[in-house]
Amino acid sequence: MDKTESILPVALRLGINSRHEPLIFLRSDSPVARSEGFESMSRVLVQVNNKSIIATLLIVYSDLIQSGFAGLSETAWKRLKLKKGQRIKLSHAPQVDSLAYIRAKAFGHELNKHQLQEIMRDIVDGHYMDVHLAAFITACANNNMTQNEILYLTQGMVDAGETLTWPGDKIVDKHCVGGLPGNRTSPIVVSILAAKGLTIPKTSSRAITSPAGTADVMETMTKVDLSFEQLKQVVQKHHGCLAWGGSVSLSPADDILISVEKALDIDFEGQLIASILSKKIAAGSKYVLIDIPVGPTAKLRSEESAQALANQLTTVGGEMGLKVKVVLTDGSQPVGYGIGPALEAWDVIGVLKNASSAPADLKERSVLLAGVLLEHAEVEATGEGKSEALRVIESGEAWKTFMQICEAQGGFKHPPVACCKMDVHAERSGYIRRINNRLLSRLAKLAGAPADHASGVYMEAKVGHYITEGSTLLTIHSEAPGELEYALDFYNTHKEMIIIEEGL
Secondary structure: OOOOHHHOOEEEEOOOOOOOOOEEEEEOOOHHHHHHOOOOOOEEEEEEOOEEEEEEEEEEOOOOOOOOEEEEOHHHHHHHOOOOOOEOEEEEOOOOOOHHHHHHHHOOOOOOHHHHHHHHHHHHOOOOOHHHHHHHHHHHOOOOOOHHHHHHHHHHHHHOOOOOOOOOOOEEEEEEOOOOOOOOOHHHHHHHHHHOOOEEEEEEOOOOOOOOOHHHHHHOOOOOOOOHHHHHHHHHHHOEEEEEHHHOOOOHHHHHHHHHHHHHOOOOHHHHHHHHHHHHHHOOOOEEEEEEEEOOOOOEOOHHHHHHHHHHHHHHHHHOOOEEEEEEEEOOOOOOOEEOHHHHHHHHHHHHOOOOOOOHHHHHHHHHHHHHHHHHOOOOOOOOHHHHHHHHHHOOHHHHHHHHHHHHHOOOOOOOOOOEEEEEEOOOOEEEEEEOHHHHHHHHHHOOOOOOOOOEEEOOOOOOOEEOOOOEEEEEEEOOHHHHHHHHHHHHOOHHHEEEEOOO
């Protein structure tokens, strides 16, 4: 028995949420800390039985941790599958060779397939600190990845996680690149396609830089953190699902990178392509539709840049065995009325239930995308997909299928309603000429979205609409009076968010 084994500390579950990064806490005077010469932020190999992880060490000087104990974050505890009272072995972590590849990328070198596969594997195995992940994201940002690197990155993400397979060849999926508030077409498209009997294993991300992601919206209505087996059962029974991708280990490296992208407020193109395609490949999809909104304040601001992204998605997807169809859509203004998880959920329910008050633009866009996907998968003849998609909604088949999927995922619930609301009134009469998507998204986030599901912005006015002075322009919803006031202050200092002009 070596000196480290003779002073094995007892594992203590601290209940600290450290997201994906495992953390371990030791007192500065603990025997193992002195024996091994550990310092704060050291990388430590933690072993118990046949399991091991690499964790980041934090040194404690208070009585939070006693000398013979080692505190572990929830991520570390769960990965090691520890039980109360177990002792753990600590030693200096081995060198992570793939960090050299990140340094090479930062200095402008192109990475090969093996290097990117190693980086993805080390990310999933928890060998990177957040600072390493941030370095990788930054090194690859600003269109700094070649097409081969994007291809290798995509394959590396797929290889580092689980994959699904399905019988038949009509396995379809859709994705929107984002950047457009309220554009919650996925639940509607999935319901239409699944009602038609196509297999559509839809997994979605939570919000990165937006007020809501599809997983956030669906979480207000049903359970989205399904296990691998639960997801398969739902799809096998009802042809589709609407789950959070992070819970089923489909391209898990992507979910880890997304969490750091969110903190950096960066969503770079190479990662975007690999993220989209790796999730579709891992889910077993064959036919994929990608919606790219284009507008002055959307993620893609020009048709030229959108077409360049579309070409890359189609090319890389083709190399990976996917049949990719890209649709460029109007990104000049929000879609639907609601911006924020629950408010967008109410829009989805309204469209699927054929409510007279449902947002017409959300219904129209969903029908368009579902129709294109029906034709792309060669289920409907060219020119007939849209009318068939509309029929499936208006017949009630889509709503019935949506409810079946929700029930299978854990039961349907009505989205929450915010306790605090504030109307914002138009200061002049005139036509709405422009809406700034980015500022409107910021307003919804300041109100509390997406963390507070009921928070966000409800807006009926659209570009081209005439509005009279004093009438309601939008309503801010919040779960906290302070956030409501903060959001209102932001609107009052950013009146360029909505431009109203007189005359035609």
